[in-house]
Amino acid sequence: MEMRKPSRGRPRSFDEDAVLDAVMRAFWEHGYEGTSVATLEAATGLKAPSLYGAFGSKEVLYQTALERYASEHGTVLRPDGPARDAISEFLYEAADQFSESGLPPGCMVSTAALALGTAQRGVATRPAKMRSETLAGIEQRLRTAVAEGELPDGTDTGALARLFGAVIQGMSVQAIDGATRQELRGLATAAMAAWPR
């Protein structure tokens, strides 16, 4: 994947992963437009040309940080066991992650890039696609549950998937607004009551 150039020339003076982590937190907390390159300089301790040399542009930096977020802080539906348990764990895990101390509140994907200037429209496509994939993943899990008899035939799996997706997105909003971990867990519990009987 990564073409590592032979070690000619002056070596990097920084750890690329640590820098990307700081960049991720800045974008996570302040969004794309709310994070300036000057902000990133302050967050990383690097100067602009180092950032640009290592990553390319502010937009690439954002997308790279977003992928890192997805792989480091993202959650996946457990593929085994009852779908009900998988969804339930998914919601509780989101509640915990959105209120993790030492990290920005909320989710870098669920509520990202919802309103941008026209010039930055393209930045929103990747986060939107990630949200769409989350919905599709939930729905697939629910469809399987219907096929296996865990959920009744005729269950509106699309609507149910959108509901649990909305719960995640709403938890992100409320975490940003200061909701505690306990409150988010209670929300998750209340949401699971919507599971069909």
Place this chain on the structure above:
Amino acid sequence: MEMRKPSRGRPRSFDEDAVLDAVMRAFWEHGYEGTSVATLEAATGLKAPSLYGAFGSKEVLYQTALERYASEHGTVLRPDGPARDAISEFLYEAADQFSESGLPPGCMVSTAALALGTAQRGVATRPAKMRSETLAGIEQRLRTAVAEGELPDGTDTGALARLFGAVIQGMSVQAIDGATRQELRGLATAAMAAWPR
């Protein structure tokens, strides 16, 4: 409330309400940071000095547009009848409003100002307070329902209020991502299954 100055001097050449409506739509669609004063000039047909003369600053313009949104496009819980019906209608009305053709998708309050640069932190306070008041309104309605016996004693009204609030917020995200009115209504239907029995 409004101190109307006697009609001395050159009169306004524009309708203040129509201009504020255009401003509201711009902020609604592109957010605070995503909307520049140049954008507002294009949206209103006015020049900056007219906007500043009539309203004061970009931030005041945003807050004024936000209040207008709340009073023109906001929804309130119907205070009479069963709480279950009031919440249900609230969700369906949100589904319809977030997918109203001719208006930006989503909600100008539910998913507003979630990530801003540090310099603009103060802009987020009013939208956050509006969301908090919505949650409080829902919870109050649920508390009354418990007191009147519509909901069982011991119902976690706080968690249930947060759930319905999250559904609204998630519907706003999904509307922005392109969900149809029908899909949002289905989401609302699925959410009502969480109502305690």
Place this chain on the structure above:
DNA sequence: TCAATTCTGTAGTGGTCGCTAAATAATGTG
């Protein structure tokens, strides 16, 4: 008609935006 008042359009202000050319520093290779 003249003066007072208020609004509009022109033409900027200083500041920040994302980004980069050019000089310098630090490494490996010969």
Place this chain on the structure above:
DNA sequence: CACATTATTTAGCGACCACTACAGAATTGA
């Protein structure tokens, strides 16, 4: 050592940011 290569630093690019001084235009009151 010299040289090629790559990274960092300095300094600043043009474009846009929110905002405004100022002059002219349009109105009312005297």
